[in-house]
Amino acid sequence: MKYTCAVPMVQIDHLTEIAKTAEEVGFDSIALPDSIFYMEKQSADYPYTPDGSRMWDENTPWVDPLIAAGAMGAVTSTLRFYTNVMKLGSRNPLLLARQVGSVANLTNNRFGFGVGIGWAPEEFEWCGVPYKRRGARVDEMIEIIKRVLAGGMVEFHGEFYDFDRLQMSPAPSEPVPFYVGGHTDAALRRAARVGDGWTSAMLKAEELAEIIGKLKALLAEFGRADAPFEFQAVCIDKFDLDGHRELADIGVTDYIAMPWVFEGHGFDADLQTKKDSMKRFADTYIHSGWQQ
Structure with missing residues (x-):
C-alpha cells in the first residue's frame, strides 16, 4: 500500500x-485539494x-492545485502529485x-489527474457554466x-x-493517470x-469495502478486471497498523493521511x-515493515 499526504x-x-x-520521509504522493x-x-x-x-470559511487558504503541483x-x-x-x-x-x-511535463510525469464534477451550483453558474447536465458534460470533458x-x-x-482539428505540444511522454472521485453510482461507473x-472522501472501512467491491464488479462489467486500478482512501476509523493491514486486505492501494490533523x-x-x-507518521507506518 502506498502513502499519500x-x-x-x-x-x-x-x-x-x-x-x-514528504519526499525525505518516504511518502509516495501529495494529494492536492480544489476550491475555486x-x-x-x-x-x-x-x-x-x-x-x-x-x-x-472565507479566510481558509486555498491554492489552485495545478499551480501547486x-x-x-x-x-x-x-x-x-495528484488532484x-x-x-x-x-x-x-x-x-x-x-x-x-x-504540469505532467514540468514534473517529469509525476502527476495524476484526480477529477470530480463539483457540488456547488454557484461554482458552475458564476463561472459561466450551467449546473444542469453536469455529469454528461464532465464525461465529454474527460474524453477531450x-x-x-x-x-x-x-x-x-x-x-x-x-x-x-487541433494539437497541443508537447504531449506528456507518458499517459497521465485519471483518478475519479465520488460515491454515487454514476461516479463509480465513471x-x-x-x-x-477511484479516490474517496472521508469514509469508514466498512463503507470502503462495500464501494471497492462495487468497483471491482463494475471493472469486470466494462472488461477491465485485469487493468491496473488504484483505490485511494481517506479512512476515518482505522488508524493503527492492524487497521492499515485491514485496509490493504479489502483492496486499498493508497492511504491518504494528514498526519498533523x-x-x-x-x-x-x-x-x-x-x-x-x-516524520512520526512515516516511522510508524511507512517504514514499519508491516507489508513485508
Whole structure:
C-alpha cells in the first residue's frame, strides 16, 4: 500500500516545505485539494459532512492545485502529485488539457489527474457554466482531455463541446493517470469505465469495502478486471497498523493521511509541527515493515 499526504486548507507558504519533507520521509504522493472560491451563502449541501455544512470559511487558504503541483514538483524529484479532486464541471476542457499537460511535463510525469464534477451550483453558474447536465458534460470533458494529452491532431464534435482539428505540444511522454472521485453510482461507473483509479472522501472501512467491491464488479462489467486500478482512501476509523493491514486486505492501494490533523494539531498547525508529524507518521507506518 502506498502513502499519500493530503494538504487541504494548508497555509500556502508551507506547501513547498511540506513537499520536500514528504519526499525525505518516504511518502509516495501529495494529494492536492480544489476550491475555486467561498460563496457567502450556499444553495446546496456540502455532500461530505453530516449536516451539509462546509469545513472551512472565507479566510481558509486555498491554492489552485495545478499551480501547486508545479511549484512542489520544482523542489522534489521523486514525489508524485495528484488532484484530490479537481472540479471539472465549472471549467473548460481545452484550457485544462493545456494546464494538465504542462504540469505532467514540468514534473517529469509525476502527476495524476484526480477529477470530480463539483457540488456547488454557484461554482458552475458564476463561472459561466450551467449546473444542469453536469455529469454528461464532465464525461465529454474527460474524453477531450484524454485525447488531447495523448498527442497528435484531435477533433471533437459532441453535445457540449465542438472543435475542429487541433494539437497541443508537447504531449506528456507518458499517459497521465485519471483518478475519479465520488460515491454515487454514476461516479463509480465513471471511475470503472474511464479511470485509472477511484479516490474517496472521508469514509469508514466498512463503507470502503462495500464501494471497492462495487468497483471491482463494475471493472469486470466494462472488461477491465485485469487493468491496473488504484483505490485511494481517506479512512476515518482505522488508524493503527492492524487497521492499515485491514485496509490493504479489502483492496486499498493508497492511504491518504494528514498526519498533523491525525495527531490533533489542526489544519493550521505551524510548519515545524507539520514536519514533525509527517516524520512520526512515516516511522510508524511507512517504514514499519508491516507489508513485508
